[in-house]
Amino acid sequence: MNPARIIGVGLWGSGLPGxxxxxxxxxxxxxxAADDAPPPVPGLLPPAERRRLGTTVRLALAAAAEAVAMAGxxxxxxxxxxxxxNGDGAVVHALLEELARPxxxxxxxxxxxxxxNAAAGYWTIxxxxxxxxxxxxxxxxxxxxxxxxxxxELADGAPxxxxxxxxxxxxxxxxxxxxxxxxxxxxxLAPAQGEPAPGSLGRLSLRYEAEAAAAxxxxxxxxxxxxxxxxxxxxxxxxxxxxxxxxxxxxxxxYLDARxxxxxxxxxxxxxxxxxxxxxx
Amino acid sequence: MAAMTDPATPNISITARxxxxxxxxxxxxxxxxxxAGRSGLVACDFAGQRRGFIGRxxxxxxxxxxxxxxxxxxxxxxxxxxxxDADGFAAAVGAAARRHGPGRVAVVLGTSTxxxxxxxxxxxxxxxxxxxxxxxxxxxxxxxxxALPRFVRAALGLAGPAxxxxxxxxxxxxxxxxxxxxxxxxxxxAAVVGGADSLCGLTLAGxxxxxxxxxxxxxxxxxxxxGLSIGEAAGFLLxxxxxxxxxxxxxxxxxxxxxxxxxxxxxxxxxxxxxxxxRAALDAAGLAPGAIDWINxxxxxxxxxxxxxxxxxFAVFADAVPASSTKAYTGHTLGAxxxxxxxxxxxxxxxxxxxxxxxxxxxxxxxxxxxxxxxxGRPGHAQRERPVRRVLSNSFGFGGSNCxxxxxxxxxx
Numbered sequence: 001m002n003p004a005r006i007i008g009v010g011l012w013g014s015g016l017p018g019x020x021x022x023x024x025x026x027x028x029x030x031x032x033a034a035d036d037a038p039p040p041v042p043g044l045l046p047p048a049e050r051r052r053l054g055t056t057v058r059l060a061l062a063a064a065a066e067a068v069a070m071a072g073x074x075x076x077x078x079x080x081x082x083x084x085x086n087g088d089g090a091v092v093h094a095l096l097e098e099l100a101r102p103x104x105x106x107x108x109x110x111x112x113x114x115x116x117n118a119a120a121g122y123w124t125i126x127x128x129x130x131x132x133x134x135x136x137x138x139x140x141x142x143x144x145x146x147x148x149x150x151x152x153e154l155a156d157g158a159p160x161x162x163x164x165x166x167x168x169x170x171x172x173x174x175x176x177x178x179x180x181x182x183x184x185x186x187x188x189l190a191p192a193q194g195e196p197a198p199g200s201l202g203r204l205s206l207r208y209e210a211e212a213a214a215a216x217x218x219x220x221x222x223x224x225x226x227x228x229x230x231x232x233x234x235x236x237x238x239x240x241x242x243x244x245x246x247x248x249x250x251x252x253x254x255y256l257d258a259r260x261x262x263x264x265x266x267x268x269x270x271x272x273x274x275x276x277x278x279x280x281x
Numbered sequence: 282m283a284a285m286t287d288p289a290t291p292n293i294s295i296t297a298r299x300x301x302x303x304x305x306x307x308x309x310x311x312x313x314x315x316x317a318g319r320s321g322l323v324a325c326d327f328a329g330q331r332r333g334f335i336g337r338x339x340x341x342x343x344x345x346x347x348x349x350x351x352x353x354x355x356x357x358x359x360x361x362x363x364x365x366d367a368d369g370f371a372a373a374v375g376a377a378a379r380r381h382g383p384g385r386v387a388v389v390l391g392t393s394t395x396x397x398x399x400x401x402x403x404x405x406x407x408x409x410x411x412x413x414x415x416x417x418x419x420x421x422x423x424x425x426x427x428a429l430p431r432f433v434r435a436a437l438g439l440a441g442p443a444x445x446x447x448x449x450x451x452x453x454x455x456x457x458x459x460x461x462x463x464x465x466x467x468x469x470x471a472a473v474v475g476g477a478d479s480l481c482g483l484t485l486a487g488x489x490x491x492x493x494x495x496x497x498x499x500x501x502x503x504x505x506x507x508g509l510s511i512g513e514a515a516g517f518l519l520x521x522x523x524x525x526x527x528x529x530x531x532x533x534x535x536x537x538x539x540x541x542x543x544x545x546x547x548x549x550x551x552x553x554x555x556x557x558x559x560r561a562a563l564d565a566a567g568l569a570p571g572a573i574d575w576i577n578x579x580x581x582x583x584x585x586x587x588x589x590x591x592x593x594x595f596a597v598f599a600d601a602v603p604a605s606s607t608k609a610y611t612g613h614t615l616g617a618x619x620x621x622x623x624x625x626x627x628x629x630x631x632x633x634x635x636x637x638x639x640x641x642x643x644x645x646x647x648x649x650x651x652x653x654x655x656x657x658g659r660p661g662h663a664q665r666e667r668p669v670r671r672v673l674s675n676s677f678g679f680g681g682s683n684c685x686x687x688x689x690x691x692x693x694x
Contacts, residue, residue, distance in 0.1 A: 112545045117678070133448070139428075152465075176414060176418060177425065210440040
């Protein structure tokens with residue numbers, strides 16, 4: 001599989017409000033502290049649409065918007081790969097509750113918001129994208145599967161936005177599927193041929209190995225390890241930590257009974273500052 | 282016309298097929314129903330829903346999974362298992378796994394609702410005091426959106442990369458395309474692609490809430506069409522590089538995807554996003570529009586879908602290629618529609634048959650793409666002026682997801 005360049009990154013999670021403010025925590029240079037502030041309300045959609053958005057969609061839009069801003073690309077030029085294990089669990093729960101009544105009457109809006117690709121749909125509507133858009137799921141390995149799909153999508157030559165997002169399910173589903181706190185991570189990938197682009201954060205290559213990963217999150221600080229073990233989208237944390245540290249890293253993500261091996265090579269130490277600066281501008 | 286074709290992309294052949302739908306179990310039963318012009322739709326009587334008609338698969342209730350797969354027991358996986366059993370599909374995958382190694386066979390499957398029916402049943406059995414769900418609900422292996430490819434990977438003894446694609450009614454068409462990407466990227470040598478969606482209260486009541494369920498059997502393209510009929514189905518293709526296939530094997534000649542970026546459940550009225558997907562699929566196949574012999578429309582039978590799709594098809598093909606929907610045969614099988622219709626496309630080529638449009642009493646006079654007229658005395662056959670060599674199949678989903686597949690034989694150019 002051809003390597004990629006990472007040209008943009010975004011995230012939102014407890015105590016991790018975007019990439020620049022989280023960089024020191026991700027790099028292990030500052031302690032993590034829980035802070036469940038909700039993600040910013042996306043300015044991309046009309047107010048009526050915004051009010052109805054659930055937590056997982058807001059998480060996704062916040063991370064995706066940050067990543068494409070850092071990449072400095074027209075987001076409509078990118079193919080989109082969204083990855084979510086739970087989808088919008090609050091909506092699914094409300095519909096299941098109504099369906100258990102004798103003569104159920106579903107809300108049409110809730111029904112269309114229940115599709116697994118709702119966040120992907122709202123993103124393409126918000127930016128007016130007509131680009132190919134996928135939505136991937138694979139239980140605890142959802143982030144690894146989304147990353148694999150996003151790297152394969154680079155075959156068309158266009159940049160690819162990968163956005164992984166998951167939020168806790170409400171009771172009683174929560175007892176069947178534990179997800180600790182909401183988390184979203186987004187990456188803009190580009191084909192890695194040729195010279196490094198000015199905003200490149202580094203090169204990423206992948207390998208699928210049909211044997212299990214041993215202690216995949218052991219290198220993370222304990223607080224971040226708990227996040228990674230408590231939300232499928234937060235399995236992006238080892239890669240986010242490598243980018244924030246600006247150091248080469250070899251990582252392994254669990255993939256069912258197998259593993260996905262990641263090799264990250266920063267292109268230039270100064271690139272990170274340049275890329276973050278561009279994203280802020 | 283091969284300018285857009287990436288020379289590094291290997292030709293991907295179809296080396297096995299498996300299908301169950303309301304038309305029957307397996308390819309022969311399906312082809313018989315098409316040739317006879319026989320619809321699988323019946324009046325709806327499922328999960329307490331009584332509105333409209335449905336395409337229900339016979340024998341799903343009585344089918345049981347093997348004991349080693351018992352954790353996955355639910356309607357969606359029973360349906361999928363029936364399709365793995367059909368037409369020797371599982372055996373063909375077994376042979377491919379021996380050739381390539383089980384870790385080199387990927388599983389990429391589409392579903393819109395996975396095993397949600399299991400959760401629907403569990404919500405009716407909640408503990409009255411605590412509200413807790415019953416112990417028997419195994420969410421991870423049934424309702425969870427990742428359950429289907431995990432089930433199929435386990436059932437087939439595979440160890441390669443697997444995932445679900447869930448882009449509503451475009452899901453399994455996208456899965457076919459993404460399977461080819463994994464082979465092209467060198468991450469797999471073969472891929473089991475397709476998908477499954479089964480009847481459930483969520484989709485029956487949800488489409489009713491949107492007022493999109495037809496009162497009678499759906500009537501795609503008809504002036505008096507009033508909605509869709511939901512169906513269930515599971516279908517699979519085994520994809521391998523052309524070198525591994527017989528010279529006359531079917532192939533995915535090209536595929537294309539796009540987004541509407543317009544509305545979560547309504548199509549763009551001008552069909553511009555859908556047209557983009559069709560053009561991308563033709564470009565990837567290196568084919569001019571006139572090289573297509575039949576277009577299998579998404580053709581759900583809702584007023585909005587069929588009108589927008591007519592605009593989209595006319596923009597790409599004008600009125601040069603016959604176009605019709607097979608939804609009145611199978612029902613709209615939602616996330617499985619893409620794989621069902623890809624397999625129907627191969628059957629059309631194999632049997633030299635354009636399925637006649639059903640329930641099309643008066644074609645919408647505003648449409649510019651003409652439906653193929655029925656052949657007198659042969660109810661399932663539409664008239665055709667040329668052999669059916671290449672078929673383009675459309676699938677569009679909520680979220681504005683569009684996907685288009687081109688199927689044929691590689692030597693048919």
